[in-house]
Amino acid sequence: MRGAPRARRQGVTARMADPSRHEPASTGDGAGTAVATPPRRVRDPDDALVWYRRMVVARRFEEETERAFRRGKIGGYLHVYSGQEAVAAGFLAEMRDDDIFFTAYRDHAHALFRGSPPGAVMAELFGKATGVARGKGGSMHLFDVARGFYGGYGIVGGHIPLAVGAAYALRYQGGNRVCLCFMGDGAINSGGFHEAMNMAGLWGQTGGCPLLVIVENNQFAMGTPVVRSSAVTDLASRFAAYGIPAERIDGMDFFTVRAAARRAIASVRASGRPVAIEALTYRFAGHGAADLFQPYRSREDVERARGRDPILILERRLREAGLLDDAAVAAAAAEAEAIVADAVRFAEESPAPPAEALHIDVYGADA
Amino acid sequence: MPELSYRDAIRATLIDEMDRDPAIVLLGEDIGVYQGTFRITADLLGRYGPTRVIDTPISELGFVGAAIGMAMLGLRPVVEMMTWNFSLLAFDQIVNNAAKLRYFSGGQVEVPLVIRGPNGAGVQLSAQHSQSLEVLYAHVPGLHVVTPATPAEASGLLRTAIRGRDPVIFLEHAALYASRGEVPDGDFVLPFGRAEVVRAGDAVTVVAYSRMVGVALEAAERLAAEGIEAEVINLRTLRPLDVETVLASVRRTHRAVVVQEQWRLFGAAAEIAATIAEGAFDLLDAPVERVTGADVPMPYARNLELLALPDADDVVRAARRTLYREPASAGGHADG
Numbered sequence: 027m028r029g030a031p032r033a034r035r036q037g038v039t040a041r042m043a044d045p046s047r048h049e050p051a052s053t054g055d056g057a058g059t060a061v062a063t064p065p066r067r068v069r070d071p072d073d074a075l076v077w078y079r080r081m082v083v084a085r086r087f088e089e090e091t092e093r094a095f096r097r098g099k100i101g102g103y104l105h106v107y108s109g110q111e112a113v114a115a116g117f118l119a120e121m122r123d124d125d126i127f128f129t130a131y132r133d134h135a136h137a138l139f140r141g142s143p144p145g146a147v148m149a150e151l152f153g154k155a156t157g158v159a160r161g162k163g164g165s166m167h168l169f170d171v172a173r174g175f176y177g178g179y180g181i182v183g184g185h186i187p188l189a190v191g192a193a194y195a196l197r198y199q200g201g202n203r204v205c206l207c208f209m210g211d212g213a214i215n216s217g218g219f220h221e222a223m224n225m226a227g228l229w230g231q232t233g234g235c236p237l238l239v240i241v242e243n244n245q246f247a248m249g250t251p252v253v254r255s256s257a258v259t260d261l262a263s264r265f266a267a268y269g270i271p272a273e274r275i276d277g278m279d280f281f282t283v284r285a286a287a288r289r290a291i292a293s294v295r296a297s298g299r300p301v302a303i304e305a306l307t308y309r310f311a312g313h314g315a316a317d318l319f320q321p322y323r324s325r326e327d328v329e330r331a332r333g334r335d336p337i338l339i340l341e342r343r344l345r346e347a348g349l350l351d352d353a354a355v356a357a358a359a360a361e362a363e364a365i366v367a368d369a370v371r372f373a374e375e376s377p378a379p380p381a382e383a384l385h386i387d388v389y390g391a392d393a
Numbered sequence: 394m395p396e397l398s399y400r401d402a403i404r405a406t407l408i409d410e411m412d413r414d415p416a417i418v419l420l421g422e423d424i425g426v427y428q429g430t431f432r433i434t435a436d437l438l439g440r441y442g443p444t445r446v447i448d449t450p451i452s453e454l455g456f457v458g459a460a461i462g463m464a465m466l467g468l469r470p471v472v473e474m475m476t477w478n479f480s481l482l483a484f485d486q487i488v489n490n491a492a493k494l495r496y497f498s499g500g501q502v503e504v505p506l507v508i509r510g511p512n513g514a515g516v517q518l519s520a521q522h523s524q525s526l527e528v529l530y531a532h533v534p535g536l537h538v539v540t541p542a543t544p545a546e547a548s549g550l551l552r553t554a555i556r557g558r559d560p561v562i563f564l565e566h567a568a569l570y571a572s573r574g575e576v577p578d579g580d581f582v583l584p585f586g587r588a589e590v591v592r593a594g595d596a597v598t599v600v601a602y603s604r605m606v607g608v609a610l611e612a613a614e615r616l617a618a619e620g621i622e623a624e625v626i627n628l629r630t631l632r633p634l635d636v637e638t639v640l641a642s643v644r645r646t647h648r649a650v651v652v653q654e655q656w657r658l659f660g661a662a663a664e665i666a667a668t669i670a671e672g673a674f675d676l677l678d679a680p681v682e683r684v685t686g687a688d689v690p691m692p693y694a695r696n697l698e699l700l701a702l703p704d705a706d707d708v709v710r711a712a713r714r715t716l717y718r719e720p721a722s723a724g725g726h727a728d729g
Contacts, residue, residue, distance in 0.1 A: 126466075160499030169498040176465060177498060181489050187458020188490060194459065195466035198418070198444065218486075221455025228450070387500040388534050390558030 068281075068347045077119055077280060078344055079358045081111040081337050084135040086362040087144060088311070090370060091134065091151055091165075095315040099374075100151045103180075104165050107135040109310035112336035113242050114139050116283025116305075117206060120291050126174040126196070128189040129208035131166035132242075133178030136208065142170045144365055145372030154376035161379040162387070182247075183209070183216025186239075190222045193237035194229055197298050204236040204294045212247025214261050220268075226300040227268035233298030238290050239270070241302065242277065244309040249322035262304040270300045277305030278336045281343065308334070394577055400570040402544035403509070404433050406551045407471065411441055414469060417555065420447045420456050421473030421510075430475050431511065431570055457483035457508065461491050461560075464506040469555060474510035477526050477564060484529070491560040492535030506560045509551070511567035512540075513604060513654050514691050517698060523691035525655035527603075528664075530562040531631040537561045537585055538632040542606035544574040546629055549583030556582075566604045586633030590642065594622035597648040597712045600639055600665055602628040605652040605703065612708035623650075623712055631661055639665065640672040647678040648715035652708055657685035682711040 068074050088106040095104045107114070110132070118139040121127065129136050137147050142158055150157025151165050159169045166180040176192060179185035189207035196203045213219055229235035241262070247255045258264060265272035271293075275286045283305060290301045308331040312320050320328075344350040397405065411417045423430060425438035425448040438446040449456040453474070460470035474480050480487065491504050514523035531538045539554060539561055541547040547565065554561035591606065592613050601609040606627045613623040624642050628635060643649045649669050651662035666681040687701040713719035 128462075158499070159497060159501070162499045163497040167497040169501045171498070171501040176502065177494070179490075181485060184458070184485055184489060187455050187486065188462035188465065190455075191459030191462025191464075191470075192466045193462075195463040195468045198463075198468060199466070218454050218458060221450070221452035222458065224450055225452065225455050225459060234444070387496045390495070390503055 068344065068349060071347070071349050073119075074280075074340075074344060075349060077115050078337075078340050078350070079361060080139055081115050081280070081340065082358045083144070083362040083365050084111050084115075084138050085337055086359075086366045087138060087148070087369065088134060090366045091148070092311070092315060094148075094151070094370065100165065100315075101153065102164050102166075103131070104151070104315035105132040105313065106311045106315070107132050109331065109336070110242055110244055110277070110307045111135055112280040112283050112340065113240065113277045113305045113307050114208065116280050117208075117238075117240055117287045119284055120287040121174070121206065122203070124174065125204050125206065125291075126176055126192060127206035127208065128176050128185045128192065129178055130182065130185060130210055130213065131178050131180045132210070133168045134165070136178070137168045137170055137175060140170060140173045140175050142168070142173060142175065144369035148366075148369040148373040149376045152373040152376070153378065154373055155379040155383070156372070156376040160383065162383070183213035183218040185209075186213065186216075186218050187222040187225075189239075190226045190229070190235060190237060193226070193235045193300070197234050197236055202236070202295050204238060204291060206238045206240060206291075208240045208242055210247065211241060211243040211245065211252050211261055212250075212255065214241060214264060215247070215255055223265065223268040223270060223300075227270050230270070230297075230299035235300050236294045236298045237300040238287075238294050239265075239300065239302040241304040242307055243304050244307050246309060246313065246322065248313045249317070249320070251322065260304075262302065265302040270302050272302040272304065274304045274306065277307035278334045278339055280336060280340045307336075310335075394575045396573055397544050397548075397576045398570065399541075399544045399547050399565070399572050399574075400431060400433060402548040402574075402576050403551060403565065404435065404437075405576075406548045406555075407434070407437065408440070410552065410555045411437075411445065414555075416467060417469045417471060418445045418447060418463065419471050419473065420449050420460050422449055422451055422475050424448060424473050429473065431567065434473065453479050453482035454486055458486040458490065460506055460508075461486060461494070461504055464491075464504045464560075465494065465502045469505050469507075471507045471509060471555060474508055476522060476567070477510055477512040478522050478524050480508070480510075480526065487530070487536070487560070487562075488533050492533045495559070496535060503558050504560045505558050507551070507554045507563055508561070509554075509563035510565060511570070512564035513566045513568065514686070514698070515568045515604070515702060517693060517695055518691075519693040520690040523698075525653070525686065527562075527564055527631055528655065528659065528661050531661065531664075535559065536632060537630065539563045539585065539630045540603040541565065541629065542569070542601075542603055542627050544572065545576045545581070546583060546627075548576050549581045550585070550629065552580070552582045553585060557585075564603065568604055572607075583629065585630045586635050588629055588635035588638040589627045590624060590638065591627045592623065592625040594624035595646055596621045596623060597650060597715050598624045598626060598639070598642040598646045599650045599652060599708060599712065600626045600628065601652040602631065602661070603654070605654055608703065608705050609652050609708055611705040612712065615705060615709050616712055621712060621716065634665070634668070636668055636672065639669065643669050643673045644676050647676055648712075649677070650682040650684060650708060650711045650715060652684045652703060654686050654702060657683060657688050660685060679715040679717070682715055684708050684711045
């Protein structure tokens with residue numbers, strides 16, 4: 027077992043790394059770095075409660091997608107986000123309405139957190155015409171461009187260059203919008219990552235690349251742990267090669283993520299230069315719904331990781347601050363139950379795409 | 394109507410379009426300070442500055458992907474692929490992102506992207522730098538594949554490509570850059586999917602594109618000397634493919650030769666021959682002939698390179714075969 031639990035034991039450093047002298051955060055060097063201790067007071071109680079409830083909805087949503095997959099309602103691949111909620115929630119909470127983002131194929135919660143209707147997200151997974159991509163994309167290709175969500179992508183690392191170009195375009199067009207690019211730890215070993223980060227570093231030198239890269243280090247590239255796939259396990263350190271400041275944070279604590287997101291987005295917005303954050307997290311489910319036996323990790327590993335469930339961490343913090351009690355927790359669960367039940371009903375009752383849709387959107391209308 | 398080289402026609406069109414539309418940006422290796430490997434972008438950095446003329450690192454995957462992202466956000470990037478051989482490094486970006494984004498996003502994004510550069514062989518660059526890769530892209534729905542044969546076509550088709558709403562694979566031919574021809578003034582636009590009958594004839598239809606159009610015309614002149622009037626069709630674009638013009642001609646001539654520079658197996662000629670068989674089977678008086686490059690990696694030695702490429706002789710012999718004036722091919726060599 028690696029990653030989040032170990033990070034907790036040793037203390038997670040929160041610092042902007044100087045790329046020229048970055049040291050692995052996991053060495054626990056202590057001096058000059060701050061251990062991320064949770065603030066006792068919650069900055070914006072109402073907002074924190076909103077995000078708690080959204081994370082509960084996302085978790086319940088994913089439980090239901092797994093059930094629907096087993097029922098044969100969802101086809102293809104299904105990659106659920108359970109365990110990683112604090113990462114997407116913390117970053118999306120700090121995005122402005124006109125900012126944009128890209129992510130990979132573990133993308134359901136990103137859409138929900140950005141405000142896509144749960145019914146339309148579920149309908150996409152069910153392959154229905156009312157889905158966020160009209161049933162053409164499925165689980166791996168959620169899109170909601172009106173909300174700045176430029177897609178989920180299925181080729182590991184393949185979306186990273188797109189995000190770099192999109193960031194360039196934002197600055198080219200004027201204004202100070204920023205682009206977020208979520209990626210997994212597996213993608214950090216792809217050629218696309220390195221080519222794209224080099225260009226982001228170059229373009230950032232003249233303030234032309236307002237990009238925030240978020241490495242969601244859930245410890246596994248499918249079934250291969252970071253230690254077996256990356257020669258350097260401190261993934262934040264890999265951005266040093268491209269002159270991109272990078273920070274490693276505890277991705278299980280919503281407030282830690284959110285504070286890091288606030289700092290990073292402000293920096294990117296002001297400077298037009300890329301910043302990266304490696305968020306240590308953990309994937310509670312298998313890689314995909316077909317990954318039943320998970321021979322690459324033990325049940326004990328998963329149970330230990332569940333001890334730092336991001337939703338329970340947030341719940342505990344909100345209870346300590348006097349913002350949540352048993353009744354409110356139960357109400358949030360009931361609300362999530364209802365939202366997800368509605369989403370499933372909407373998806374079930376929605377029509378499949380009509381046969382004519384097969385040939386639509388291959389080319390633009392005036393082609 | 395000025396006479397321009399193929400190279401200058403492309404450059405002049407880029408300038409016209411960049412003057413017209415500030416959303417157009419250029420990306421590529423050594424297109425700026427170095428002035429472009431084939432000087433298509435000479436002086437454009439000076440004209441438009443580094444924000445619009447972007448010298449990239451040697452990162453085809455990276456800069457093609459970035460251009461796709463720019464296009465998704467409303468820019469109109471024109472990427473120079475130093476040669477199409479290097480596009481294999483960006484193949485995933487082109488096939489999995491550029492071509493499909495409109496579709497799998499349910500129509501929420503589009504990718505108005507042009508990737509242009511030289512394709513093909515003939516200047517002793519040997520195996521890794523002498524490939525005709527058009528069918529790799531023509532196979533993929535969501536892409537347009539454009540193969541101009543003349544300076545006018547290079548200009549008119551590039552204008553259409555830049556103004557379009559979809560990714561365009563714009564395949565120039567290095568051996569044509571110095572060729573000259575008249576290019577109409579002003580806002581000259583050629584639509585995709587419209588082939589041109591460049592020489593009328595009634596004995597046999599010869600279908601070609603890019604550099605092979607010139608080879609086909611040379612063959613047609615020699616056939617005319619022996620009384621065979623070949624009709625030569627320049628496809629201009631492979632995707633969309635102008636099936637109607639090809640079939641209309643074959644229905645009159647009853648014979649067809651398809652010429653391509655690329656490898657024979659699974660090539661453009663196979664697709665066009667199948668299209669003719671489907672659309673004009675009853676009207677054919679002979680099997681459709683294919684004239685293609687040899688089924689080998691391109692050799693360096695000049696004599697071997699010439700053997701590997703189709704020439705007018707090959708086209709003449711193939712046309713004669715369709716008229717039963719030449720023994721049928723046993724198959725296996727360059728011209729079939």
